[in-house]
Amino acid sequence: MKGYIKMIRDLVGHTPIILNVAAGAVLNDHGEILLNLRTDSHNWSLPGGYLEYGETYRQACLREMKEDSGLDVKIIRLLQTFDQGTAVYPNGDVAQAITQLFLVEPVSGQLLTKATDETLSLAYFPLDKLPPLFNQQTADMLTWLRENLKR
Template sequence: MDYVKEIRALVGSRPLLLAGVAVLILNEEGQLLMQHRADTRDWGLPAGYMEIGEKPDEAAKREVREETGLAVRKLELVDLFGGKENYILYPNGDEVYSLTAIYQCKEYDGSIQMDEESLALSFFPIR
């Protein structure tokens, strides 16, 4: 995420408006893949910010691959979310307002492999 690092070097922790993606990954049993994130220590969806010149669906596929090891075959756009509800205050003090495209994925290849952004990855039943 060199772009965000470059911007942070200029503006410090002040709020940024960033375009993000998140993916609802469902297995064959209808369980949802959740990620215990290393940066916030919260459970959430595989997600991240778009890179310069990247399309939202490309970013979603890249983030899923980087954070889970899974290769997405098909994505369906669920909705876009923004506004005050998408404010994030990271533990290091960085502030972000995100416009986030949420996708759903039921078709993927590979097996779960964690990277440094994850403390855990696990499928959970949806109630």
């Protein structure tokens, strides 16, 4: 059911809700992480997003990676589940995200070269030199990657 989150928000307004999120970690040959500059907050995050009703975390990861980055990816493995923290969006929405972070590898497509509804820009960053991040959960995921993922 596409538009599920919008439907929920239409019913509850800015009331805090719990949402399920899938995100993908793409590392280049230099060990740098792909991040997208968000249109809503103008901060950086991992490509990913909310599950639509009936969708699995893995399906959402594949869809969101394509939407946010332009890349078709294959999932290598589930890395970690993150469930701490709250995101406050510029429009006043509040949500606790339960995020499954996947290690993914590009198989086709190319990075977006034009802004979309959700992504202004894409760039690779060293895990120890990150730009301003969207929220604490994004920072937690990138810290986890830096400390636990050896390529």
